[in-house]
Amino acid sequence: MMTRRLLQLYLGLVLYGFSMALMVEAELGLDPWDVLHQGVATRTPLSIGVVTIAVGAAVLLAWIPLRQRPGLGTVSNVIVIGLAMDASIALLPAPEPLAVRIAFMLSAVPLNAVATAAYIGARFGPGPRDGLMTGLVRRTGRSVRLVRTSIELTVLATGWLLGGTAGVGTVVYAVLIGPLVHALLPRLRVPERERVDSVVGET
Template identity: 75%
Template sequence: MAWSWVRRLVQLYAGLTLYGFSMALMIRAELGLDPWDVFHQGLAERTGWSFGVVTIVVGAAVLLLWLPMRQRPGLGTVSNVVVIGLAVDASLRWLPAPDAWAWRAAFLVSGVVLNAVAGGAYIGARLGPGPRDGLMTGMVRRTGRSVRLIRTSIEVAVLAVGFVLGGSVGLGTVLYALTIGPLVQVFLPLLTVPERATGRTVAAGGSDSGEPAERAPGSSGTPAPTPAG
């Protein structure tokens, strides 16, 4: 049992750190970001804050929206707010901005793939969802609407606002939208820590609180959670 907790903690923080690094790769590629990062970048442009600070502030604000929905954050939720922002800023300090298109494309593709690995790692640690995923599941529970509708509505809204604020929308935005779900579906089962007590593996995105997790793609037409932070 003690070893299981050690693995979960190591996997959680390694995943969150890698997630921040993957974000930095996509930022340096300058080929477009995922919807939430378009929003973060737009706010950073307007406020003058670093990308990581904006990520932390937005994550904390989203976490406050959990209160009226009676969502319960876990260690992974709170860590998500802080660690990803610190990791992306640290990565941006030393990661160069390539000029050649081939290098930019390599940064983008690597960033998307590592983002999926990182998401599978921190979700698979089963220590609480990210604040943005928790907002989505809370709204689904409150409204009775489908995960697909709620998630799409949130991401279209933050993408539109981020674009207006000056965030980067482009090839990377499309690539992320098309590939992140299938990639997470590949990595998440490999990285989910098994539940020793029951001899079963908790479904993707589940937590120790007993909250129901989303179903994997193909199980009932509902997409598995993707790492939105």
């Protein structure tokens, strides 16, 4: 049903922003793209959420030569995650004890996996960064593993040089996020029959 898909999409995107805010507050290392976002934020008067939106929009522009077509989920991803991240950072306490920071980080990774599976499973199109990867795979003929690794190493190194936080949280995220999303996606994917029925209902 369309209502379920929309609800799942936007809850997933808000949860994604919240999970990334937990990683930021933990100060133990971010995922590669957020290392870049934080690095840019430290060099500008912009918040990390606003930088996330700006980078997402710039990546979306890179879809044009790759002939990628954005969906509602793609555009929503650009806007909602950054807003949710800034709002969550403003509301979350800044934890000082290391045990609390570790708890923030360890909570953030599975929550991020749930969020990722939810918005992908809603079937409204990939996020801008995932679309960049798939577009480059199609245009270059290289493997997904090679293209994704190349992109993430590039943004991680750039973000770290700009002052973004890379650390144990970065490693934990890199190791766990793939298996977790792989396990959760089948449970949160909207069945094809529902998707077809909803499309028929729209016409």
